[in-house]
Each structure stands twice: as C-alpha cells, then as structure tokens.
Amino acid sequence: MENNLIEIKNLKKSFGKINVLRGIDxxxxxxxxxxxxxxxxxxxxxxLRCINLLDYPTSGEIIYKGENVLKNNYNVDFYRSKVGMVxxxxxxxxxxNVLDNCTIGQVKVLKKDYNxxxxxxxxxxxxxxxxxxxxxxxxxxxxxxxQRVAIARALSMDSEILLFDEPTSALDPETVGEVLxxxxxxxxxxxxxxxxxxxxxxxxxxxxxxxxMDDGIICEQGKPEEILVNPKNERTKxxxxxxxxxxxx
Amino acid sequence: MERTFFEWIGYILNHYGSRFLKGxxxxxLISLLGTIIGxxxxxxxxxxxxxxxxxxxxxxxxxxILNGLITCYVEVFRGTPMMVQAIVIYFGMQEFMGIxxxxxxxxxxxxxxxxxxxxxxVVRGGIESVDxxxxxxxxxxxxxxxxxxxxxxxxxxxxNILPATGNEFIINIKDTSVLNVISVTELFFVTKSIxxxxxxxxxxxxxxxxxxxxxxLTVTRLLKMLEKRMDGSKEFxxxxxxxxxxxxxxxxxxxxx
Ligand SMILES: Nc1ncnc2c1ncn2[C@@H]1O[C@H](COP(=O)(O)OP(=O)(O)O)[C@@H](O)[C@H]1O
Ligand SMILES: [Mg+2]
Numbered sequence: 001m002e003n004n005l006i007e008i009k010n011l012k013k014s015f016g017k018i019n020v021l022r023g024i025d026x027x028x029x030x031x032x033x034x035x036x037x038x039x040x041x042x043x044x045x046x047x048l049r050c051i052n053l054l055d056y057p058t059s060g061e062i063i064y065k066g067e068n069v070l071k072n073n074y075n076v077d078f079y080r081s082k083v084g085m086v087x088x089x090x091x092x093x094x095x096x097n098v099l100d101n102c103t104i105g106q107v108k109v110l111k112k113d114y115n116x117x118x119x120x121x122x123x124x125x126x127x128x129x130x131x132x133x134x135x136x137x138x139x140x141x142x143x144x145x146x147q148r149v150a151i152a153r154a155l156s157m158d159s160e161i162l163l164f165d166e167p168t169s170a171l172d173p174e175t176v177g178e179v180l181x182x183x184x185x186x187x188x189x190x191x192x193x194x195x196x197x198x199x200x201x202x203x204x205x206x207x208x209x210x211x212x213m214d215d216g217i218i219c220e221q222g223k224p225e226e227i228l229v230n231p232k233n234e235r236t237k238x239x240x241x242x243x244x245x246x247x248x249x
Numbered sequence: 250m251e252r253t254f255f256e257w258i259g260y261i262l263n264h265y266g267s268r269f270l271k272g273x274x275x276x277x278l279i280s281l282l283g284t285i286i287g288x289x290x291x292x293x294x295x296x297x298x299x300x301x302x303x304x305x306x307x308x309x310x311x312x313x314i315l316n317g318l319i320t321c322y323v324e325v326f327r328g329t330p331m332m333v334q335a336i337v338i339y340f341g342m343q344e345f346m347g348i349x350x351x352x353x354x355x356x357x358x359x360x361x362x363x364x365x366x367x368x369x370x371v372v373r374g375g376i377e378s379v380d381x382x383x384x385x386x387x388x389x390x391x392x393x394x395x396x397x398x399x400x401x402x403x404x405x406x407x408x409n410i411l412p413a414t415g416n417e418f419i420i421n422i423k424d425t426s427v428l429n430v431i432s433v434t435e436l437f438f439v440t441k442s443i444x445x446x447x448x449x450x451x452x453x454x455x456x457x458x459x460x461x462x463x464x465x466l467t468v469t470r471l472l473k474m475l476e477k478r479m480d481g482s483k484e485f486x487x488x489x490x491x492x493x494x495x496x497x498x499x500x501x502x503x504x505x506x
Contacts, residue, residue, distance in 0.1 A: 054385055072304075081391025091386035095404040097485070104400055105390035136485040150386075157390050 004063075005030050005161060005192055006051070006083075011060035013043075013050055020046045021057070022216040028161065028194065033187045035203035035224075036196045038213035039239055044196045047213065048163045051194070052083040081109050084154030088166040090146040092138040098125065098149050099134035102156045110157065117156075124152040128182050144175025148182055161192040168199060200243065204228055212236045257452040265443045272439030273460055275353060279428070279435060280421035283360025288414055290361065291368020292403065294319050298369070299376050301394055319369060326366030332427040335359050339431040356433040360425060364417055368410075371417075375410040376402060408479055415472035419465050436460060 006028045013021040020043045028034065036044050049055040051062065053069065053076055062069045069079050093101050102121035106112045112120070125131040128148035138146055147167055154162050164183070168176045180202050187193060187206040197203055203210060203224065210227040212220045212235070220233040231237045252260060262269075298319055302309055326334065339355045342348040350358070379402050387397035426437035440457040444450050 052389060054388060077388075077391045077393050079391075080389060083389075085386075085389035087382060087386065087389075089380075089382050091380070091382035093383060093386065093401050094380075095401065095408070105392065108396050108400060109391040132487050133485070135487075140485055153390065 003029055007063040009061040011050060011062070012058045013046055013055060014058050020216055021050065024218055026218065028192060030192055031190045032209065033193045033207045034209045034211055035207040036194065036211045036213055037198070037203065042213045043216045044213055045165050048165050048194065048196060051163060052080050052085050077109070081105065081157050082160050084157055084159035084162045086150050086154055086162060086164045086167050088170050090150045092146055092150055094138050097134065098130060098136050101149060102153045105157050121152065121156045124155040128152045142175055143171045144178045147171065147179045151182055164193065164195040166196050200228065212239065254452065257449055258456065261443065261452060261456055268439050268443060269456065269460065272434060272436040275434055276422060276425050276436040277464065279353065279356045279360055279425050279433070280418060282357050283364050284414065284418040284421050286361035287364025287368050287417065290365030291372045294365070294369045295372025295376060296398055296403065298373050323366045323369050326363055331359065331363050331424055332430055334363060335428055335431050352431050352433040355431060356425065356428045359428070360421055364421060367417060371410050371413045372406060375406040378409055379405045411476055411479065419468055422464050422468065423461060
C-alpha cells in the first residue's frame, strides 16, 4: 500500500443519468506502465480524465501522497501539474511556438525562472528529438512531431505520472512509429505511465500490466502475457478475438 | 459672382481646411479610444460570462447575478440608438450626478460603453470558437482557469475577433457623427457649422463624405495588414543556430551566425 503513487477507490462518474464509470479500484506504483484496452465507449477516456480531474468524479477516492485529492479545498491545480496528460488531438498551445509550449507551465505554474525552464524544456525536446523545431508553431508540424512536443511539454513539468489517451490514433500510419518509440524509451527509463491504446503489440512490449475495461468497469487485469494470450473473462476474449479478426481482415 | 462646384470645394478647403482637420482628429480620437476601451470592456465581461461554475453555491449565486447584469447591459445598449444614449448619459450625468464632462470626454465614454456592449458578445463567441482542447491542455499542466485564459485562450480569441473589432472601429468612425447632439466638435458637427457659415450644403458635405471615406478606407487597409502580420510567416528558423552550445554543438561543427 505504502509504495502506491496513486490509489483509486470505488471511482464513479456519471453524466446526468448515464453511469459511465461504475466503481473502479486501481492502484499505480511508481514505474508502472499500464495499458488500458477495451471497446469504444467503455469509459477509458473518462477514466483517464477523472484521474487528473479534467472530469470531476461523482464519487470515490483518489489518494495521492496520502491525501484524497477529491476532498474540499485540495489544491487541484498543483495536483494536475504532477499528473501529465497527452491527448489524442495533441492540443499544443496554438499561439505559442514549440519552446514556449514547454516553458509556459514551468514559469507560470511551477514559478521557475525562465532560463532554468528553458534548459529543462530543451533537455526533453532533445529526448523526443524535436530540439531543432523550437521556433516552429504547432501548425507547421506534422502530427507525429506535434505529439512528441506534447510529450515533452508534459515531461517538462516534471510530472510523476503521464496519462496517454490514444496518443497515436490521430496520426498518419507512418508517424505512429516515431511516437511509440519515444513512449517506449520513456517506459524503459522508469516513468510511470497509463496508456489507453489499441496498439496491442506495443502494449504487450512496454507494459507490465494490461487492463481491460468494458461498460464502465475493469473486467480483468494482469500481466500482458496473461491477458493478451490467456484471457479468462468472456468479454476480454470476445474483444481480443474481434480485434485480431479485424486486424487481419 | 457665382463659383463653380470645384471652386466652392477649393474655397471651403482654403478657408475651413484646418477646422475640418480638427473635426477629423476629434472623430478619430473618439472612435479609436472608444473602440480600444470598448474592446477591453468586451474582453473583461466576455471572459466573466465564461467563468466556470464553482462547487460553492454562494459563488454560483454571484456568478448568476453577474451574468444577469452583463446581459442587461448588453441588451440595453444594443437595443437603443447611440444618439439617445448620448443624450441620456450626457445630460443625465449633469442633472443627477452633477458631473460636468467636456463633450469630447463624454463622447469617448459613450462610444466605449456602446462598443463594449457589442464586443461582449463578439468576445464570448471568440472564446467559444477556440478548440476546447486548448483549455484542457492548459488545465492538464496545472494552470488555473485565469492563467489558462490569459496565456492560452484570450490570445487566440483576440486573433479570432480582430476582424470584428476592426469592423467596430469603422462603424464607430461613422457613428460618432451622432455625437453632434451633445455638441462634440467632431467631423459632422464641424461640417454643419461650416455649412451654416457659407450656406453651401452640398459642397460642404461632399468634403465631409470624402474625409469619412478616406478614413474608413485607410483603416480597412491597415487592419488587413495587421491581420496578415498576426497570421505570422509560414516559415520558421531551424534552431541549430540559436541553440545553446551545451545541447547542439557537435565536435567540428561551427556555431551559426
Ligand atoms: N462530457 C460527456 N457528457 C456526456 N456523456 C459523456 C461525456 N463524455 C463521455 N460521455 C459518455 O461516456 C461514455 C464513455 O466515453 P469514453 O470515456 O470517451 O469512452 P472510450 O474512451 O472508452 O471510448 C460514452 O458513452 C460517452 O458518450
Ligand atoms: Mg476515448
């Protein structure tokens, strides 16, 4: 229990009458790389968005450093700066160039001085191989480049955990690889990550846990070889079967 | 002696040119300041309308009141002619509050408030046209709502609403003419008094029309240029020349210019 970075207890989220998340328990250890799979509409995005409070859970607990972040008066903005998010649609700040995208949060939220923010940003832009593009505006970049900058932006905040919501689903096939490579390097460097993805081969390779979600609950979770090769749950089996058929056909 | 049309125009420019210039300057001053202040009012109140609901009931109650007040302001000032607003505000301030502004100051105040009412809705629309993903990304790196607005949303909003703001400016250049009802010595007022002095209605107002037209045309052009500049150049500099040596200098490679 003690070494859990984040612990989620009985998390529920409803939009009006629709119960999208129906009680999720989940714990994240430092260095964990978890991949969430599951059919569209099963609540994967909502789950991620609840973890960093972009959507506010209806009930449940999210324990971070021994405190429930859902209790009144918790400093939500600070918590969010520690839980980074990488979006399917990149969402780089359109009014800023690549470097400013990676420094603005450090300067305005973490109150770093500009020079150390810049140094930090350049370190991560180098890591995702985008340091040549610091002057470029988002509109001048390809999808894969944008996503790599978005990853650098999240890393620049010295986040303790990064959430990825289908980070390669909006990319051209030829740029998917460059983003997955960056994510693989991050996983190997010990970063804690939760990744919603349909890239099964990637999930199998980088994660130490696969989580299958359906209809607002976690149906099954375990090591990649267990879940992907020998699923026990009927719904997992069906999903993976359809997935394999879909991929080859 | 009878003058021809062009002789009259020449005569007017010769004798009254400097008065026309002063009127033009007042018109420009009032419409420019009015547009800028109205723009700021719009930014402030338009953003206030987009404040997120909070978890506290009391705060939400005040938000509702604030929203209601803003809506009243917008509806009242969009629903009445500026000429009437000018009279009511100018004489109202004198009668009931004992405030005596010069007509020019009063004119600036009236045009600002009037423009503000239009800009509130323009700004609200401009904020809504920014991709919601921008706000989410700002939140996800820990920005507060206010920081996200200032550094991410409003800069993009302003770019979106620049054409509408320019339009407001042009409308204001023309509509300041109604301020002659409170004796602001703007272009229309000046034209009327020159006409009164020489009894040549047609020629005097032709000169005024030309000045208005040149003003609006010039402003239109300037705004087009500004918009182009805000779109920025399509090229960017590859960073190798500006990067700190620490990161990029490889053995044998020269640092750029
Ligand atoms: N803001 C919202 N308002 C209402 N319903 C929503 C909202 N966001 C998501 N939903 C609903 O929640 C369900 C799960 O959505 P989502 O979490 O996006 O699923 P997934 O990412 O697994 O495809 C869907 O039925 C979706 O329509
Ligand atoms: Mg989704």
